[in-house]
Amino acid sequence: MSNKALSFKRPEANLSSLELLAAEFSNTDAAIAEIARLSAVQTLPRGAIHMISDIHGEDKKLRHVINNASGTLRPIVEHMFGDTMDRETLKEFLTITFYPAEVTEQLEQTLTDPLELKAYARKILNPQFELLRHLMANYSLKLATELLPVDFKNLLWEILHAPTREHGNEFVEAIIDELQRQGRLLHLIHIVGRLIRNLAVDELIIGGDCWDRGPRGDRVVDYLRLQPNVSFIWGNHDALWIGAALGNDALICTALRVSLRYRRISQLDEGYSIPMTPLEHLAREVYANDPAEFFMPKGSGMRPKELVARMQKAIAVMQFKLEGQLIERNPQWQLDHRRLMHRIDLDNGTIEIDGVVYELRDKRLPTVDPEHPYTLTTEEQDCLDRLKGSFLSSQKMREQVRYMVGHGSMYLQRGDCLIFHGCVPVDTEGKFLDLEIDGQALSGKALFEEIEVVVRRALEQRKTPDLDFLWYLWCGPLSPLFGKDRIATLERDLIADKTPHRENKDPYFDLIHEAGFCSQVLEAFGADPEQGLIVNGHVPVKLKQGESPIKRSGKAITIDGAFSEAYGDHGYTLVLEPGRIVLAEHHHFESMESAIKDGVDIVPKTQEIRVFDTPQQTKDTERGQRIKYRMMELNRLIEAYRSNRLHEQ
Template identity: 35%
Template sequence: MKDRDIWIKLLKEKYPTKQAVCREIINLTAIINLPKGTEHFMSDIHGEYEAFLHIMNNCSGVIREKVRMLFSETLSVREQQEICTLIYYPREVMNRKRNLNELSEDWYRLMLNYLLELAKMVSSKYTRSKVRRALPKEFGDIIDELLHFMPDEDDNQIRYHRQILDTIIGIENSEEFIVALAELIKRLAVDHLHIVGDIFDRGGDADKILDLLMEYHSLDIEWGNHDILWMGAACGNEASIATVVKNNMKYNNIQILESGYGISLRSLVLFGENTYPELEVMEAAQKALSIILFKLEGQTILRHPEYNMQDRLLLDKIDYENKTVVSQQITYAMKDTDFPTVDREHPYELTEGEQKVIQDLKFSFLNSHRLQKHVDFLFEKGCMYKRYNENLLYHGCIPLDEQGNFDGMEIDGNTYMGREYLDYAERMVRKVRKGEAGQDEIDFMWYLWTGKKSPLCGRNIKTFERTFIQDKTAWKEPTDPYYKFYHTEKTCNMILREFGLFSPLSHIINGHTPVKTVEGEEPVRANGKLIVIDGGFSQAYHKTTGIAGYTLIYNSHGMRIKAHQPFESVEKVLEENKDIESTSTMFETEKDRIMVGDTDEGKEIKEEIQMLKKLLEVYRGK
């Protein structure tokens, strides 16, 4: 059977009559002439749950803008902010008001009417069927009626509307209804969420962030180097496991390991105590783990000369008598050379005790149900890069050489660079998760975290130097030439073409490197072709960036970057209706409003319309 006959047969099964085909053509044609939904871009969240939750709740300020647009002439600024806070944290607001005896039927009625007006506004650019799918099951039919009632000459609809609200209040169901409306407003305010990498590390609540994301209605994730590190650890890569534990001990976040994921550090702590009895317990554990890590990294580098990371082999470069180490042909004084577990003849071999520590940790990582569930989610929703509505999204970099040309890796006689390199990397990562990988693929997950030419890393990390060398000149981490050339429009256009994007409206959306706003750096680069949205969500970066994160909003009117100030606390929001202070910069305004028909979804719908028109011809006997 020919391809055309196959799809005609399939379409007939779905649309068995001529009228069914006509109805769907009318429906799809209407959809492509609606404004495109709002896309929300975030990156480098780094475990900062409270700030992330608030940005999600206020949709990077979109909720506040909608409230202002609707109520600026009828409500004070304070009243508008009270509505916003109710939408962000409905249960918390009502609990607080209950404790203060501030809840009343009049308050419920007022808030219900305000929220319904706002829900009408944010639902106006979607089809009724799409809004219905977004409605909470418990109140779906009722909210649908309230959103779409129209006044008539006898005011029957108004009385009907009032009676529904009176009944909701009378049977004491107002609070649940307010929660449902608040969630609907937030869901419709943003149509799709992009997380451009690095959910994990530094902050201690990445697990809570992933729980939240798993409930989100529509999103994609571009893996960051910290994400791939945890993914590698969850897949059993021992160097990745040691790095994850070291990072979280360094940032005093062991609660995510022990409480969040049930990963026991007991074996490590006991080993550290026995090996370094003169040190405080956690300091001893961290030192013991550092040596285990550098041994495991060394073993990986020795297995893979193609990684070109021999400069990271430093355990064999230590002069114990003079307490120095040679790095990059320079001799540096070391802060510490008391390493009783390092065999000077075979410095990269684990002792029996170290082997037990890493095997115990590996068992915990592989058997953490919650971690494995989160990593499965990262594989399901994540990728190395994403093309979406003519934009290219990736976390780190596209490796370049010193002349600005594509660079990459030579593996098994094949050279991978540009898009082909990222596609290769994703294939290797997915093979590991499927259990189809050998040691090479498992090692490659660690390389993606830290390798010189890793598209997720883009710099030469100096973990050993930062741990054991006092002289900070040894800490400098050279970056890939990409970070020099990505300021030029020529380079960005070259990258966009490499990934099949030729539209003058295409952009690169990039994370990974914090924008040092305090030093005058700007997130929009290369004449608007590249936007870096890492503004430093993590508290550890606030002094470096001068702000507390960038997000990007792309709606039917164009693109704007949002710069956010540090988030104080949920309690502050509830007490004072104090939102995150944000500034919005519109850097690209579309002359004509962007419609669904201009998006990736719209292109698919147009193809479906054409197929349906061919089926209509069949039904008409043409």
Template identity: 30%
Template sequence: MLSTREKYYQMLEKEFSTKEAIMTELINLEAIMHLPKGTELYISDIHGEFSAFDHILRTGAGNIKEKISLLFGDRLTEHEKDKLTILVAYPQESLDDKDFYAYRDCSWYRKKIRQLLELLAFCSTKYTRSKVRKVLPKQYAYIIEELMYTDTNYSDKAAYFDQILTHLLDLEQGKPFIIALCQSIQRLVVDHLHVVGDIYDRGPEADKIMDKLCQHPSVDIQWGNHDILWMGAYAGSRACLMTLLRIAARYNYLYEIEQAYALNLRPLFMYAEEHYQKNSIFTPKEKNSSESYSIESLDSLEKVHQALSILQFKLEGQLIKRHPDFQMEDRLLFEKINFDKDTIRLAGKDYPLQGSCFQTLQNDVHALTEQEEYVVDMLLASFQQSAQMQEHMQLLLDKGSMYLVYNQHLLFHGCLPLKADGSFLPLNADGKDYAGKDLLNFFEEQIRSGCQSQNKDSSAADWIWYCWTGKISPQFGKSAMTTFERYFIADKKTHKEIKNPYYQFRDTHETCQMILEEFALYSPNSRIINGHTPVKVKSGESPIKGEGMLFVIDGGLSKAYQKTTGIAGYSLLNNSYGFQLVTHDPFESIENLLDKQADETSLKRVIDKDLKRILIKDTTIGDSLEEQIENLTGLLNYQDKNENTGVINN
């Protein structure tokens, strides 16, 4: 009887049927292991800002400009380098702009194609030919390879090169060929993308970001609290759904997500029109785009904003009462209102309410009316059944997780809740304590279970909501989410959300070391990468914590944060030599970029110095390749053994 290992070798033989095939693959894998590791890009807290996110990807977070500077040196002026950077990042737009390259004759196309081929070859040096071939557009792959690898120092080869170019231009393929070269360079300057959470909310184009990620060849995602909010709604949490729709109404992009995901919001608008009036407390925030709504549309949004807020607070109250183990009774705020006096009692003090809109509350203040039940259930069905939503949520499940250990670094979005003494704070669920790594694993299990079953307000869906807003949530990390107070109470003392001690302790080397060891990371070069909390650069805050052991890369990509942060986000690059921190200025528009003819949006700061160059064999991918090498070596031995014993496999 064949062992499990022998059965595996027989399956492997179907792909590598001869010794020559096995040895060829072994040689290839060993060669790959000794190449420099590819460049990784870490980005966090995108918050629906597609244009800014797309710009970072197109420019490789400034990596394209750096490659151009290294390659061309004094051969190009700084202005020429800037223009070439923009061309590579936005080839279609650059070539369509009549002023960007005002004069383009045959010699211009020849010169520009030669420059781009040289840059492409330079960006390809750390990859195998087979990997480079995979990023080339099919219609031009053969031509690009011929031109890239032709040595024009020989006269015959130079003539061959020129003939190909001449024929290409005679066929009027200069413009599409340049676009193809630029897109290939974009794909090579960053080998792998890490999204450290919060793709959704606050900005209007999260769907475009998700579409882009669906097409990305190499990406992982660590779920942020706002991503989990959407996953909670998809899993069946009606409280999560009302919350994300309320945020969309507040930040003025509810119509955009209705269109993007084909949601049926008509029952909601009809209900809000019937039960709510104008209320300036719920006026949506000013729109960040040139698009504007009519007065009637804004009035409708104001009413819907109120309706969603009250529905959210009602459903949250029901949820808290279902789960005494959440220990969130202090958030049953409807029960603390004196409706006759229009006040609320918090911590023994009465506060006047503003913008009160509690007309749909009944004796059971958290109960939904029959009409509200219908509206909420219709919204949930529309959300869960959206084909685009299903595709995007599946991507989050397939490529995402609560945390990731990659190349000996630890990535997670928010925090690991800590006690006041700096030790891990446990969460009790069903009589069992979860802390540290186990806490992240617990919530990941709930999220995957909830999204698989998609049952309305299931226990798993309720835990996902807790992960969004609970006191011991690794994604929230605060004492309470004071949304109600921010709407209805003018006294800002009630708005305060006290951060978990993690956010103080992460400044220390000892805490970072403790967290890394919790995940079995003992290398002195291991780092923690966080998002979630905007870095207040204007106040002098640094994104580098824990004596260089932790990076916070949420610098404020969201326009909603930029007045506080003073910048438009951080990203992080990690190449074979170490980390580089990139600071981004606000991205205005492609038109502005073309008009200025310069990209000044990033400034790199080298973190690691004098480190040994990292090869693929030292990485997570290297571990996988090492396993393949072991399996192929075992297959060779298995075949030799069968030949010696006269066994023939059919």
């Protein structure tokens, strides 16, 4: 049946945008009611936004930080129930709030007595519902409804409104009795616990670098995909894994090399179904007698460390060759000085870098042909072909990369915060530097936005120039995700002299201590140059050396707090609340088992960064801007109805 509201007396181009809106609000009263509802929503407190950066594969720690809402749930629970719960009950309630699935799974096995189960359910569910009501008060009814699990939506609404009924306790008891009879009582506790966590954080922003160094980057992305509202800012390690997943040869080798260096092989073979057999075969056949003493992996694992070292060396040499090929086919980047393999003198055991000759500490390079130093041997090419096939056929990797690209961007603005991973490439005077993309020289905001175009295009088309550009994002001198003049992997692997190991940072990292420069960056990206705050990750804050995450300018902050154990095992969450911005500093997380069994928690140290004179409302946010636009469109619809240019239904 056609919708009469979509018919109009005469065709007008400016009415076409109202067609879908008219289908949803088919008369004036419906549109007016929606405007009134949205006007009320605009007055609600802005939702809490949590920003975490540089997770680097630490899946268990990330999971706990998400589960306890970066430490913000505990004080709410203690405030609400501290006077009515004893210490053990409070700990028990917090544990099931943080780990509802795991705790209820254990209780399924241990809590078998019906009376004990019912008593436990009353003890947990009543405060759960009270906490749920408290958190839902900050949400519009429509948004809160969207967060409710579909199968239990109607039941939960009934329970949440039960206290207003004349026989509230009897009403809830009837629900508990039936769920117990059906064996689903603990499941209700589970889903309410998960809903509490989801309501505690309106948006989770990941500031880049989900993979590398930590044990399971695949599980990091898996868990993030389970969260209701996640946005990504891409980091250079994300560019590395996106490019590897899409088939860039050099990035495949790099991802493998880093995984082998830190013995993170399980994320490849278990997580992504990428077997190491081809590389292991190459190492055994070609590097069988090589001690590979300068490639010894960190940590421990099932494979002999000597074998892992040979595997790492084999893939590193392949990486260096393939990077040389990639640089040669992209002369616009002017990186010929970083093609290093032809500068190796095997006869003398030396290498020339930037005009200086250094002795090689490892002179065993059996696959390097001095006449063709960038050509893979037959054995190397066969190994690469097999590994590449595994990367391209990994369904899980493909799904994760598509999710990250679909939910990701180069920068975001939330309130006063301008968020991006690394830097804005500049010279020593603070002038934005150009990078050529698709024949255009771009800088600043235009550069960031064009990079997004290339990344999304690479996902869909997988053309070589775009995949090569992902390599440049990983380690190119003018990459906003990298911010150094070079990545000195070859130098660190093959040269004992530390002089060529140095990687010089972009001047940006010094200039963000100056308020004027920060104002320049904020204004260029459309943020408030006076009140704005630049939020970066990428460079770990040296907490042990007393370094502060807040820059001297007071207008920039680094939230890479060395989340990964390999970097320092700390980490930050920047929390945007209606009335303030808070930095939460995390510490070592023992294990999920100790959290469940002993109630071990990460209770972060917090520091207020900004306090607002007036608490921010939804109207002050990006969501508020979208609502404002929708209200304008609804007013246009009302005007069209009243002028009879559109017919009401």
